[in-house]
Amino acid sequence: MKYFSKQNIKELNHLFKINLIDSCSGFKSANLIGTQDNLGKTNVAIFSSVIHMGSEPPVFGVLFRPTSVPRNTYEKIKQTGFYTINHIYEAIIEDAHHTSAKYSKEQSEFDVTTLEKEFKNKFNAPFVKYCPIQIGLKYLEEYYIKVNDTILVVGEIQALYIDDKLLLDDGFIDLSTGKVVAINGLDGYVKTNLIDRLNYQRTKAITPFN
């Protein structure tokens, strides 16, 4: 196996280092976050830092890296308190990836891609039309992460839309059937196939033969 010590990593060139470290946490969710400001100016941007934080209440986190990425999305969330999370599927990966370009806050990525905004049920932020999963969230709280000047924003689900054919009887959403992709590193997009769902696990006795 190839080995990197802490010191080896520190001395790597920048691009190699961000490819390496961004890949080595494992697969990440692939989402578009939709926002608008108080004047109705919309924004949509790709994020791989959306995390499930809990189901009761239903809360998700998003990590913002203000030092490396324009803060348009973060600023709009702080203005209105609302945002949407929409899942990226195979057919839109190029447009979704393009939203990572550094547009000014006066420009809407909805105007430079084929991504379409969708407003519904009076929710105060744009969903991305045709995404198989669309989630409307309300800002709850945030945490400033000291070690690297990032901000973890925590929001609660207010509205959830799911393509009917992905939703199973027990609440499981089959993301693979929806062609939802995952992200590998900074720029890799993968498609998936469900191997199996495994049962709830109980302890087994430890015998001398184990």
Add this chain to the structure above:
Amino acid sequence: MKYFSKQNIKELNHLFKINLIDSCSGFKSANLIGTQDNLGKTNVAIFSSVIHMGSEPPVFGVLFRPTSVPRNTYEKIKQTGFYTINHIYEAIIEDAHHTSAKYSKEQSEFDVTTLEKEFKNKFNAPFVKYCPIQIGLKYLEEYYIKVNDTILVVGEIQALYIDDKLLLDDGFIDLSTGKVVAINGLDGYVKTNLIDRLNYQRTKAITPFN
């Protein structure tokens, strides 16, 4: 599309709700965290809450849910300050999933599964042998998340081992080639195929024809 309001979600039965909300954040990383206490008692447990938080310095987060999961892993990290993150690959999903059973802190999951511990380079926590990516981390800081009593532990990479055939010339780690899996919801495991790596994106001009 199937629609759930905040109130609909609140009134769902517990199992349906956790399946639904745990699936709807998108794919999650699939990792085994290895620890030992000050007496050398080892532990290995599955986590789907490992997140990349930054590359400079190289830091990852892990979200712990103390109210729903035994805190063996968290307590051992706090005792020694060290832990390992190891990627789950197709051949070990059943054993990895079994580590979710609620064993007491006196029992090591290494003794009830075929997972093997591996100590190397004097790192003060066990790696999981044969995993294509093995990462040694040092505890840095933690954040208490008020809304749901969870704890985000932030650690810095001290040592990184990667199967040679996954590492590309620019630092990208091809997780699909390593048969690294991702998690869908509470209990779904997926295999992946790399669709493409996309280029760094620059803005394009907005014309009247866009």
